[in-house]
Structures are given as C-alpha cells and as structure tokens.
Amino acid sequence: MSAFFTTPSMATGALALLALLATASVHAAPAKPAAQPLPPRPSLADVIKASGPSDWRALDPENTLYMELPTGRVILELAPAFAPATAANIRALVRERYFDGLFIIRSQEGFVVQWGDPDEDNPKPFKAAKTVKAEFTASIKDAGNFTRLKDGDVYAPQVGHANGFPAARDPASGRTWLTHCPAMVGVARDEGADTGNGSQLYVVIGHAPRQLDRNITVVGRVISGMALLSSQPRGTAASGFYDKPEQRMPIKAVRIAADLPEAERSRFEVMRTDSAAYQAAVDAQRNRGGPWTKVAAGKIDLCSAPIPVREQK
Template identity: 40%
Template structure:
C-alpha cells in the first residue's frame, strides 16, 4: 500500500506543480460556485429521463406541492436492484405507500409502512410485482483486477486531495459523476448526503428495492458495502430532510397520522408532463470539475483565512443543475 500511495503522491505533485506556480502570481481565486457557474457547456452531461425516479408526495399543510427527484446509479453498480426499482415504478407499486421513518442525522425511509416496522401493529405487506430479482451481498461491490495493475486515473488523485487516504477505502474518486470507493480488488458506491439506498433485514436478505431511504445527515460511510446504493436525490431533498423526526425505534413514526403519503413514483420517461424534468451534471473527468474539486479542498475565496488542504470525498458533491426540457 505504501508503494501505491507514493505513486499517487508523485502524481499529485505533477498535477499540482503548475497550479502552485500560478498561485504565487494571483491574489484572488474563484469560489467553487463561481467555477461551476462558468463551466463551459461541453463539460456538462445530460441525465437520461430513464435514469430519473420522480417521487411526488402529498401536498404540505399549506397546499404546496412536494416533489423529490432521484438519479439512479449508472452501470455497473447496483443494477439488479435498479432493474427491480424500474419494475416497481412501472407497476405504480409505491402509489399509496408512505414515508414512515425519519431518523435525525441519519436517514428518511419510504415504502410499505408495515414492512420494517412490526412494532406499529401493521403486519400486512403490500404484494410485490412478480419477477423481481434476488441479489447477494457480493453485489454491493464490483470485483475488479488488482489496482496495482491499473494506471491510476488523474481524477482519482485529485479526489484524494490530502493524500492521507480515506477511513473507509484505500482510494476514493469520482467516476461517471459519482463518488466511488476502491480497494485492491473491488470498487463500490459511497454513502454521501442525499445518497439513496435499499432497506433490508438481516443478511442474507439484501432487499428488493421496494424499501428505499436517503441520507439526511453526516455521511454514514460504515454502510458502504453493507447496503446497496442505487441513486441520489438531485432535487427536493428539503421535502425529506425537514420532516418531523419519528419518535419510535430507529425513527419510525409510531403515530400513523405522521406518515407522509406518497401519491406516485414514476420514471422520468413515464411522466405525463411536457416538458418533463431535465437535468445535467458536471462531468467529473472535465477540467472544470478538477478546478471545482481543488477549490472545495482549498478554499481561497475571500471568506476563508486558511485553506484546509484537503476534503472528504462527500464534501465534493457533484454539481447537478436543472435545464430546459426538450
């Protein structure tokens, strides 16, 4: 491992040396938001409507609509669960279910209220569509050839800004627009704020995808490789993070009236709307993203006094923006 870290460190020096030379000549630095705002159009990647999961909740107490938009993980990660999620959405399975768990600084969970909360007295489970796949816990990560035999991507070095490694992975990087952890023989999606995962019972159960949750607190990285990450919330997280906390065990609502009804969950391509919601993310292999990641790790804009010199992978969220639909 030390040898690999040395290789990464040398690569980081090679990448950062020109920037350091330039910094001696500059007195002002753009903020991360400024870098994102000026990123050229070529550095943005359109998200396919088929990769959007759109959840509409019942209106709030003032009658305001509440919509949460989720981007599903790309291949090769978590695809068995995602195929199930597509089937569940097509079957309108989530219509009439609810948000039934809100645990402070942890997660919001939705699905069949009786599934994971037998203490509520509800033992009925909503019948699932036929043909759902069953996954094993080995599918929480993707097996790969030894990293020592792979050329380290420049993006991986830049994501590991402080070169001290990561408490939960040997390497961390952004890949295809997502935060990814890697070891010598495997790689896996990371639980950052807004990540969407699959609820399950004790192993060997890995969950079907019918019970989902999103992170609303400090990144619970201990869940990495223990639960399937299937996506992330890209719009409307405030409709989940601001909900009253459940008073029952693990944040489940003991009072059924506190649950938030789900009116529908559809794939973006199935919405009867014109135009349908459209989004794009900043390409994590682009120069604009490299500058953005550096700015997140080394804040030099006027508010900051001392640059941190590093950033947790979850503190470099991939910029996503809404665009005009076609």
Template identity: 45%
Template sequence: MNIRSPLALCALLPFAFASAADSEVRAPAQIIAEAPDDHWRPADLDNTLYLDTVEGRVIIELSPIFAPAHTRNIKALAREGFYDGLAVYRVAEGFVAQGGDQSGEKPIEGAKRSLAAELTLAELSPEAFTPVAGPDGYAPQTGFVQGFPAARDPDTDEAWLAHCQGAFAMARGAELNSGGTEFYIVIGQAQRYLDRNTTVFGRVLEGMTTLQKLSRGEGPMGMLPQPERNRIERVRVAADLPEKERAPLQVMKTDSDSFRELIAARRHRPEDWFVYRPDYADVCAVGIPLRAAPELSAQVSDK
C-alpha cells in the same frame, strides 16, 4: 444559468471570490458559472425516479453500473405502482428517511421482493474514476464515477458507491440478500460506515429540502406511529412521463476538467474569506453541481 446544487449556492455568497495569490485555482462559483456546455450532461431520464410525497418531489438518479439488478427492480416496482399510497415510515433525524411497504404484505406483480445484494463493482479501471486526493478513513481511495461519489481499492480495482448525504440505498434485514423494496436516503451527515454493507444504487439530484420537511419518527429507530403523515403519492420513472412533466436537469460531468478543478477548489479554498485552508477535501463535501438545461433558462429569461 440556474445553479441547483446546495453546495454551489453556498459558493455564491458575497465572500466567494478568488484572490490574486490563489489565481491558479478559481473559486467554485466561478468554475461552475464558466463551465462549458460540454462539461455538463443531461440527467439520465431512463434511470431517474420522481418520488412524489405530500411535501413535494424528490428526484433520484440511479446507477445501473454499480447495481444493475436493483435499478431494474425498482423501476419495475415504480412502473407497477407499487409505491403509490405507501409512506416514508421511518425518518431518523440526522440519519435516514426510509420508505416502502412497512407491512411487507403489499402484492408485487412482475418485480421481486428481495434481491442479491450488489455491494461492490468487481472491477473499475482507474480511467473511469476521478479521484479525490488525500487519506480516507473508510477506503484506500475515494472519488467519483459518472456523477456518483464512490470509493475504490486500487490493488484490486474493486469499487463501490459511498454513503454521502443524498445516497439512495436498499434497506435490508439481518440476511444480506433480504432487501428489494424498502429504500432509504441519507438525510443527515455522511454515514460512510454503512459502505459495502447495503446496496447503494443512486443519489438525490434535487429534493433534499423536501425530505427535510417530512415528519420525524418518535419511535425506536425513527419509526413513525402514523406513517401516513409521510404519504408517498407516487413513484415514476422520468422517461415514462410526458415531456412537460419532466425536470430538464443537467449534471456536471465528474470526469470533466471543470469538475477536477472544482475538487481542487474545494481542497484549497481560494476565496478571500478563508483564513485557514485545510488543503483537504472529503469526497462527501464535494457537491456535484446541477443546473436547469440552458435552453429552459433562456426561455424563462425571455419572458
């Protein structure tokens, strides 16, 4: 099995083994390795973007549940080739990488240049939410919804996506509804103070190392004086590409028993290496495991 999550890879270090005393909670590496196939789902090709840059590919899964209009619009922009030849023109170290049409002048065909912000989901039932126990400084409750780190207000059932590392969101100006084409990705630590201030509508499945290779901006707010150094070759919807060009990725289901146990393991840290166990897990520190489809792994191993 090919584990693709950076946090999952950390769990495979030599010290990551559960002790007998903590046998009720398995180590993260064991949970991921032994998760049954029905605890995984294929990445949604109809709602996955391939952002191809000069440094490589970034794979982004979108969330039409939380931001249907933004999801539709960026897919329309991708399909009309809007981003082809543009750039990731703002890269602020430890913060965000922002791309699109810096000039604001590139013609748009059928998509929209600006949209009404989709900051929250008006109602999310508790059954659709996999919680992370414990306090949070930015929300009454945090957890996961269909593969995305999220937050929720149990008093109103309102929910929203969280600005964890890899969050894919729409940049905007001072006007709330001014965003529509300029996306940004959180490349540093979680920027939770931005929650409910911009539209988060996806997350990076694979390609954070690609983003880290981009040239950093030296100007104010990380703007690049030569943005073409971070040229965007193209952005495409995965489902629109031939099968041979798609990445057959699977994401652990965040409503599965394996993922619930993984949350507990991140909280209690059963590995022998740990001297101090904080009995706490932040929603942004619980990585969602990713793997290549088993049939692909079998083909590779047979060669």
C-alpha cells in the same frame, strides 16, 4: 512544626537561575507577524459559471425517478453500473405503481429518511422480484470511468467519482462501491445480505455513515428535492420510525422519466466528474480563498466534494 531551609549551595543555584532567565528574556524571539489574508480564488459558483456545455451531462430518462410528494417532486438518479439487478427491480416496482400510495415511514436525526410500506403484517403485494442478490460492490472494470481524489480516505484505499457518483475502490481486489455520502440512496434490508429488493429505500440526510459501505446496496443519488426529505419531522419511535399513521407523509406517485411525456419531465444536468471543470470545482472547495476564509483547508473528503447540478429551463 515544619520549616523550609535554604543551604548556601541552594541560594547560589537560585541566583544563577534568575540570571539565566533574565538573559533569556532579553534575547526572546520577536512575536510572529499576523497571518497574511488569503488571496481571492475562484469560488464554486465562479467555476460553474465558467463551465461549458461539454462539462455537463443530462440525466438518463430510463434511470431517473420522480417521487411526487404533497410538498413537491424529488428526483433520483439510479446507478445501474454499480447495482444493475437492484436498479432493474426498482424500475419494475415503479412501473407496476408499487410505491403509489405508500409513505415516508422513517426520519432519524442525522442519519436517514426511509420510505416504503409500513404494514409488515399485511404488506402491499407486488410482481417484481421478492429477493435480489446483494450488490454491495461491483467490478472495477464494469463501473465506468473513475476520477480519483488525491486527498486520501479513512475507509477505502482509493476514493473519487464515477459518472457523478461518489465511489470508493480497492485495486487489489478489483472491486468498487458507492459510498454513503449525503443524498445517496440505499436499499433497506433485514439481517440477511440478500433481503433487500428495493421495495424500501432510504436517503442519507446527515453525516456520512461510511461504516455502512459494502454492507448495504447503494443504488443511486437524490439529484433534486433533498430539502423535501431532510425536513421531514423526526420519528418518535426507535430508529426514527413513525409510530402513528398521521405522522407519515404519503407518496402520491413514483414514475420513471422515460415513461412521461417530454412536457412533464424535469430537465436537470450533472457536472461531468471526469471533466477539467469538475477538478476546478473540487479545488475551489479544497482551497477556498479570501477574504471570508482565513485558513484554507488544503484538503477535502469524498463526501464534501461537491457534485454540481443545474436545471435547464
């Protein structure tokens, strides 16, 4: 048999505690007022509309690739300042029509879409270099202007943009590199660092896999046509590869813009990431105004910073 016993001293203490709680409730702090709505701020669309011609740059035709799919044109911009040998080898592959008739061979959910030759036993021959030395990083002094983001980063001492490409750098080592943000194009490779030559490429379609930075050569960015790649049916084999030939989308042709007549070129421009307009574009995303936004983030990560692109009709 058990019982609960209350001694006189315990009873006195209990009464004192009740009195203290009653006093505290009388003097409780008043409820905080509701948060005030955010004032309107310029949106990204407002910044783009207010920008001037000098805030934009045209694509370099020699470093612009058109990948023609049955569903439309995908436009890629190469970044030779970061991967000069790889970019040159890709141009060589394109000029010998290597990619014509090959396929999109992989679509992995939340990760990448990859294209190239699916036949490892009897691969399509090519004259371009079979081996290209890895270009995982580049010298800061060779990579051009760098506009640093003030928000910091998990993966690198500094991040920002270099001529329209998301980039990171380490001033202590003097090295810089392109980052695995969505729409960035990388060079598939085997285990060896120097086994990627540009004959198989991939584009990031999901959350930024930044752990791949400095482990794979990143060679450019998709400027237009991302929806044609990200909407590919997901592969059913390991790592999203297609295990049935009929699942692969054929590549009709890949061409360099400089090799086409003016009438066949697409006219796209990228906002200059060293311009005041671009800083306003980033801030419009960092500190979005009301009325829809209730809490402004006040921060932005590298892969969420917009890089506006527009087509000139």
